[in-house]
Amino acid sequence: MHFINTLRVALRALSRNTMRSLLTALGMIIGVAAVITMVSIGNGAKVQVEAQVASLGQNLITVMPGSYSSGGMRGGFGSSASLTPEDAEAIANEVPNIDGLSPEVRDRSQILANGLNWNTNVNGVGPDYPYVRNWSIAAGAMFTDQDVKSLGKVAVIGKTVADQVFPNEDPIGQTLRIRNLPFRIIGLLSPKGFSVFGSDEDDVVLIPYTSHMRRVSRRTSISMIRIQAATAEKIDAVKLGIEDLLTQRRRGREPDFTVRTQEELAAAATQANKTMTGLLAGIAGVSLIVGGIGIMNIMLVSVTERTREIGIRLAIGAHGKDVLTQFLIEAILLSSLGGLVGIAVGIAGSQFISSYNGWPVVVPTLWIGISVAGSAFVGIISGFYPAYKAAQLDPIDALRYE
Amino acid sequence: MQPVVQIKDIHKIYESGEVPVHAVRGVTLDIAPGEFIALMGASGSGKSTLMNMLGCLDRPTKGTYLLDGIDIDKLDRNELADLRNQKLGFVFQGFNLLARTTALENVELPMLYGRHRRASSDQIRERAMHCLEIVGLANRFDHFPNQLSGGQQQRVAIARGLVNSPQVLLADEPTGNLDSKTSVEVMGVFQKLNEQGITIVMVTHEFDIARYCRRNLILRDGIVVRDEPVKERSMAEKEMDKVRLAEAAAKLTSGAHAA
Known part of the structure; x- marks a missing residue:
């Protein structure tokens, strides 16, 4: 089938169940928005820490006295x-x-x-x-x-x-x-x-x-x-x-002294921050996966619901590949639309948090790209199994399906 | 003239259950271009299985089937799909139109696959519109199936079967879901198409519907027990007149009753 026609059929199938499509996309929207917001907050915190470290001075080296030790009792750094x-x-x-x-x-x-x-x-x-x-x-x-x-x-x-x-x-x-x-x-x-x-x-x-x-x-x-x-x-x-x-x-x-450079200090300060950002992104990533499973679930329901339609298409000459593409494109459309809206919501959410809490928030362009690619990828992964299932149907069985 | 369908001693055995079911036990059949055949038989006689094999939806377990000279046994899944797309038209008992899709788009559907997949949408539209005209529904092209009567839906399905100019139009109980008047209407469409030279094979279990065809085959337990031309053929136009007269009479009597 012509690609334009496939796209049209997919759009029509999605618009036929508007509410369901919206709810499915919502899973994706929340996932992507969470990733963007979390990473934005993490990045903002990183930029803030970097600014603070820079405010200590540039190319800074500090010399501190060593620890004090007397009769087996040891003080901490700087105590001597x-x-x-x-x-x-x-x-x-x-x-x-x-x-x-x-x-x-x-x-x-x-x-x-x-x-x-x-x-x-x-x-x-x-x-x-x-x-x-x-x-x-x-x-x-x-x-x-x-x-x-x-x-x-x-x-x-x-x-x-x-x-x-x-x-x-x-x-x-x-x-x-x-x-x-x-x-x-x-x-x-x-x-x-x-x-x-x-x-x-x-x-x-x-x-x-x-x-x-x-x-x-x-x-x-x-x-x-x-x-x-x-x-x-x-x-x-x-x-x-x-x-x-x-x-x-x-x-x-x-x-009895310690010499430290600013880099070491900065590394210590950013390490905790990195762990936190990683954790936040990880949690957000989980919601992205959950969104993907939601799409797979709905696509499976959709394949079952439209078994007859698939049977008609196969009987009158559709190849398995045509049916596969049709369902795959539906899944990708769902997830990409969800992803795009999710990015908008994520950016808006970051700005809201920034203005409401006064936290510095930096929306990373790289992560916007990752989110778009990620949501399309989730669409392909979660859409493939239902689409493959549909393509493998036997036309006679599909036509008889009630 | 070379037959479009040449079937030689085909069998179909289903191995799915514990006991193999021998649904078709050796049918040999030639169908010449321009024929109008009714396949008849009780349920379980193997007529639907034979129909599925004729429609290249199912392969015979044994025997050969040449459709327009092509041996379907040598084709893979996709080649079979292309063959169905180009050489066969399907009309189903339950109409099987796509819901929430206009009559015109339903008719266009077969042209989106197969050799037409590169055709422009204007060409496709024009051809589909022409087929709707043949079945007399050009004015309903933008209606959805649920806005059409049963007979109209079946006529849309016939138009869809015709759109790729098939060698054979296959109809599985096309009047099974219709009342008697609408059945006559649909059979009229088939007769008109047949007069224009289109080969039609239909499955039915109603004798009076089979009498609209030219040749009747009766199956029992997987074999053809009778194969004969129809002697006193019903013509849809005449039958329609009779129905109209009967209706008029009914109106008169009910009118008299009211008075």
């Missing part, structure tokens, strides 16, 4: 007090391909200003810190090497701190008290939002690490060193250089 400002200086001076470096001393402290008080992160850092963290200064300026050398009492504050203690005022030039020591606010950081780990990055006061160690926390060791490699290709070389240098400086003692 073995990393010193001298280590940081040595790295800055001796390891090549470093674009920026900032030691970091972390502490939490109560601060006083403007008649208000607030408990926040008080971090001692170097002047390169905003550069390394890819964090711009919204107003004022970052402190300088001079401030670090002179143990300057200057501070740069984050957006949250500014909002809390200077709700209606310009914080620049104001005084802030940390452990009763006055610090002059010289800069305001631009808002950065929440970190990958969910803490508020803007809830922070930055002061020179030297001032932090000598005047505020009276510590002798630093919490970490953040380093920015010159290029992405140099990251591994810089990492090795740091490890060699620090090992050398330990003079045969056990290495």
Whole structure:
């Protein structure tokens, strides 16, 4: 039979049972829409995590102290007090391909200003810190090497701190008290939002690490060193250089530090996300299979119902192939129409979830293609058995079928 | 003239049950072009089995069947389908029209398969319309089967049987589902076609229907027990007149009764 005629016959057969065709296609619609929506949400989450990882800074390497161990009790990473400002200086001076470096001393402290008080992160850092963290200064300026050398009492504050203690005022030039020591606010950081780990990055006061160690926390060791490699290709070389240098400086003692690159961090952050996306897509895939089984079921019913029609067609000269094509095309039409509507519903659903929940949603073009191909494939697979069954009917038996 | 159908000692044995059923036990039959044959017999006499074999829907277990000189035993499933499509027309007892499909599209159906499958839809439409004209239903071409009377449905089925200009038109109890008046009407169509030279073989169990044909074959237990020409042939036109007269008389009497 001519292809156009086959198509026409298939369309007529489907329109004859409009309600049934719609319900069958609904299985497919839900399946495809679920796949698109789930993958969109997963992709959106991935893009968000990637953006957050990028916001940590670029080509970032962190050096943390090793674990502290005393009398058989072992602390976790960063618990030992073995990393010193001298280590940081040595790295800055001796390891090549470093674009920026900032030691970091972390502490939490109560601060006083403007008649208000607030408990926040008080971090001692170097002047390169905003550069390394890819964090711009919204107003004022970052402190300088001079401030670090002179143990300057200057501070740069984050957006949250500014909002809390200077709700209606310009914080620049104001005084802030940390452990009763006055610090002059010289800069305001631009808002950065929440970190990958969910803490508020803007809830922070930055002061020179030297001032932090000598005047505020009276510590002798630093919490970490953040380093920015010159290029992405140099990251591994810089990492090795740091490890060699620090090992050398330990003079045969056990290495008591860890060097991590941003890639490792990013990998850990995206891994969980990948698992989640895979899980969601898997669940959606199951509904796609269920939709396919629905189509097979209806096609089987349809073949049984139209046994007489098949008998007439075979008796007057249809080949088995003609009947096979006819039913196969019906199944493919059902599933492809379902697939196309499903894509539309999926995209609409993703947009709805995005606007309703405020989740970032990225509709992947690749998956639209996969869904179209997938639904046509499901149509062929689920339509083939009923169509084959119809084509194999004996014309006499089919004509006698009641 | 060479016969269109040449059957030589054909048998059909069904092996499906525990005991094999010998439905046709050696029938030899020649059908010349232009014949009009009624196959008769009680149920179980093998007439339907013989008809299925004549229609190339079933193969004989034994014996040869040449249709228009072609030995059907040598053909595969698809070649048989093409042969049915080109050389045979079918008219069934239950009409077997496709539901929710117009009369015209039903008639077009055989042309969608076989050697016409590459024909343009205009050509197909024209030919189908012509066949509807032959059976006198051209004005009903866009009606669905459920909008047509039984006799009209059967005439659509006859048009469908004619559309590929077959060598033989096979009809299996074509009047079985019709009342006597409509039966006469349908037999009239067959007679008209036969006069135009179309070979017709029909199965029936009604003697008065068989008398519209030219030759009657009677089967019993799988063999032909009688094969004779029809002597006093019924002609549909005359029978129709009789029916009309009877109807008129019935109207008169019922009218008189009312008065």
